[in-house]
Amino acid sequence: MPYATTDDGVRLYFEETGTGHPVIFVHEFAGDMRSYEPQMRHFGKRYRAVAYNARGFPPSDVPEHVSSYSQARAADDILAVLDHLGEKQAHVVGLSMGGFATLHFGLRHPDRAASLCIGGCGYGAELEKREGFKKEADIIAKTLLEGGMKAFAEKYAYGPTRVQFENKDPRGFAEFKTMLGEHSALGSANTQAGVQRERPSLYALVDEMKKLTVPTLIITGDEDWPCLLPGILMKQSIRSAALSVMPNAGHTINIEDPEEYNRRVGDFLHHVESGRWPMRDPRAISTSITGMKA
Template sequence: MPYARTDDGVKLWFEETGAGVPIVFVHEFAADHRSWELQMRHFGQRHRCITYGARGYPPSDVPEKPESYSQDRATDDILAVMDHLKIDKAHVVGLSMGGFASLHFGLRHPKRALSLVVAGVGYGAEKDQQAKFRAEVEVVAKSLLQEGMPAFAEKYAYGPTRVQFENKDPRGFAQFKKELAEHSALGSANTQIGCQGRRPSLYDLVEGMRAMTVPTLVLTGDEDWPCLAPSLLMKREIPSAALAVMPNCGHTINLEDPDQFNRIVGDFIAQVDAGRWPKRDPRAMSASITGMKS
């Protein structure tokens, strides 16, 4: 099996297909590398596409202690895969947990990113929701360790921003739930504690966002409630960002509506590769509503 090794000795399993300008796909908490299959097939026709299992997600290593998991680790694991494959720059496409890693990659390693897709990002980001989110992280981790993955998957898969997927595509949802049940309970619990529960609020990253120049696409479903306000925040604060909202969609947008997801992301990457992605005109941020002053 192909593995990349991180600076702290963790082996990350990866797969790749295609040739051309590289795209790295970074998965969400409830998914794994398999969730990007429809994107690997689609974009692999024109690009070199890479996806990998995050630490804690077999066949990648599952470190035993939560201290081995953090937002910085998740971000630098993208870099470890790219370095192993001798990729200087890539488009980085992440969803949810992977979207947070993509954003932080742009903040910490901007010279290595051709562009960023920051999709489904916002859970626990709003200041008045942080305590609630962290309390739920503890509940999730406890459930994972006490009940195991199959029992956890039967509950977690039916969250308020995932039922849209079940209603739209029962067959795809069933596969998603089956694969979730196959994850490592220890790895998932440690990911919750070390990465999800301790990551900084997006609202504490505004200064860094304002300095970003990497072309960025913020993407969310319109029924992914925890991500709507944070998506607007990122659109407003990142000068190189655009915002796309997928109608009647929840959280798992790359699986729930892959055709629309691929079209939006593909158009974005094509503009970036053509050198046509704009940076916001400062005049668009006028304090005036109409541009007319009394």
Template structure:
């Protein structure tokens, strides 16, 4: 199995399909590389499509110490994949936890990113909800250590932004829950305690976000409640960003609405590759409503 080794010695499993410009997919907390099977099949026809398992997600290594997990390491693990395949730059697309890693990759290594696609990016980012999110991350880690993955999956798969998937695609949702139950309880608990709980609020990064010039697409489901306001903020602050909202959709974009997600990403990548992705026109930013003052 192909793998990359990080600068701290963690082995990351990845799978790929196709040839051409690299397109790296970064999974969410409740997913793994299998969450992108529809994308590997679709984009592997035109790109070198790659999906990898984050640290803590077998067959990638599962470090035992929480200190081996952080937002910075999650971003730099993308760089390790890019270095392992010998490519100078790549398009990077992430969902949820993977979207945070993708965004931080763009902040830390902008010269290595051809584009960024941020799906479902925003859990716990709002200033008035950050402490609640951190408390829930700690509680989730404790539940994982105490009860194990199967019991955790039975609860987590039916959250308020997951039931949309079950309603529209019970078979797909059952597969999602089964794969979640196969994850490492230790790796998942450490991910919650080290990455999720410790990551900075997006709202504290607005000065840095305003400097991003890498083409960026933000995607959110309209029932992915914790991500709607942060997605609007990201659109407003990042001058190279566009925002797309999928109707009647929750959090697991790539598996819940694979065709719609692929269509959006296809169009975005085509514009980027043709050199037609725009920076925001400064005239679009105004302190008035209509642009007319009395």
């Protein structure tokens, strides 16, 4: 089984298919590398497509202590995979927890990112909702450790931004829920406590995002309510960013509507690789609505 090893000795299981410029897929909290199967099959026809399981998600290692989990480690784990592949740069595509990791990878290692696709990123970011988000993370971690993974999956899978997936594709949703129930309760609890709960608010990263020039696509569903305003914030702050909103879509956009998701991400990668991805024109930034301010 192929593994990349991090600088703190954690083994990350990965799979790859195809040849060409590498694209690394970074999964969400409720998913794992299997969540990216529609993308691995699609993009593996044109790229070296790679998906891996985050620390805490078997068959990757499950560190016992919460201290082994953080937002910085999640970003640097992408670097560990990239280094193991022997590649200088990669397109990095993430969703939710993976979207945050993708953003932080770009902030921490911009020279190693060919592009960033930041999906479903924003949960707990709004400053007035931080304390409520942290309390929910505590409840999730406690529920996982006390009730186990399968019982947790029966509740968590039906969140307000995931029911859209069930309505569109009951069979696909059932598969997603089954896979969620197969995760490690300890690894998931530690991920909640160490990564999700403690990650910095996007609103505290504005100055850092303003320095980012890596080609960036921010993509979200229009019913992924916690991610809409943070998506606009990232669009405003990152001058190399575009914002793409998928209609009538919830949080799990890459498996809820894989054809549309693949089309949008594929167009983005094509523009980047052809050298046609733009930086924002400074003239588009103004305190005037029409440009006719006296």
